[in-house]
Amino acid sequence: RTGFRLVGSNLSAPNGSAADGTVATGGGGSDIAILGNEFANCGNDKSISLYHVVYISADRTDSGARLPAVTNREIGWNYFHDNLANRAVNIYSQGTRSSFLDGNSVHDNLIVNQRGDGILLGWYTTGETWVYNNVVINAGLGPAFVDGPGSAYTCLDIRAGHDERGQGGTRLHIHHNTFSGCGWAQSDVPNETGAIAFVASQNYTLDVHANIIHSTTPYVIPEVYTNRKDVPRRDPAAFSHNLWFGAGPEPGFDSNSVNADPQFVNPKAGDLRLGASSPAIGRGAPVAEGSRLSHDFDGRPRPSTQPADLGAFQRAP
Secondary structure: OEEEEEEEOEEEEEEEOOEEEEEEEOOOOOEEEEEOOOEEEEEEOOOOOOEEEEEEEEOOOOOOOOOOOOOOEEEEEEEEEEEEEOEEEEEEOOOOOOOOEEEEEEOOEEEEEEEEOEEEEEEOEEEEEEEEEEEEEEOOOOOOOEEEEOOEOOOOOEEOOOOOOOHHHHEEEEEEEEEEOOOOOOOOOOEEEOOOOEOEEEEEOEEEOOEEOOOOOEEEEEEOOHHHOOOOOOHHHHHEEEEOOOOOOOOOOOEEOOOOOEEEEEEHOOOOOOOOOOOOOOOOOOOOOOOOOEEEEOEEEOOOOOOOOOOOOOOOO
8 A cells, every 4th residue: 555665576476367466556555666576477378367467556436536546656677577467567447436546657677578568558547657768578478368368469558548637637758668579479369469559548648759669560559540530640749769670660650760770789688788880879869867767777877968879778888
């Protein structure tokens, strides 16, 4: 509940399969921090799609007055690997009068070999949410779940917002992440696998900058993101200075984008730092000193007076 912190633990749950999480907030509560933990071997091949590694939720109800919003949930510096639970990080709630999930921060996590989505920003995720400096390698791998497809198979799945908050009431800041190997290549279900999903809700605004998306499955699902009838065309300025590679030309809605091999140091060994000739070097914007983006995944400072590098890593000699 409020004030809960889980720090520096090693957790596994090979038999996990309920509508729950290896670690879950158990409903409401603000000021929750899940920091510097290792999660491995959570879930199994028979786990249902509602079982996740970290499940951030809120108090739920379908009657009475709207429950008070919860805020300040931080998930940072964790190592998730080789999990057969659905998602590594699942931020979601439901119910007609439940609490809103305001003020979430998902940063500096390493997610490797995840069955379902690496990160979900689901319904009731409202207010200001930050997703930055995460490295996601091989997420959305499948296989399918015994109770159904389990939504999408992606590195980042966005289904945020709520009708009562409107489009301006939820702002998603997605900066300096590195996504590689996203999606389930063997999936035969249309529009369920890719690097990033923007699905269902029109009640959020996006701020997507300086990320690296390296994927051989579609960069964005549904691919008709900018002209779906139920998802109005969003401001193209919401996307800029991202690198897209592996699945063809970059999306047309991203401005000042890069469409070239990021030249990772050793991707086969999981080292997604930038090589000396990477086209991602110096292609972002300067980063204000003291801001949450001022340091990279390795703790190396980003420049404040010249363009920063794209992705989670700032190149250094």
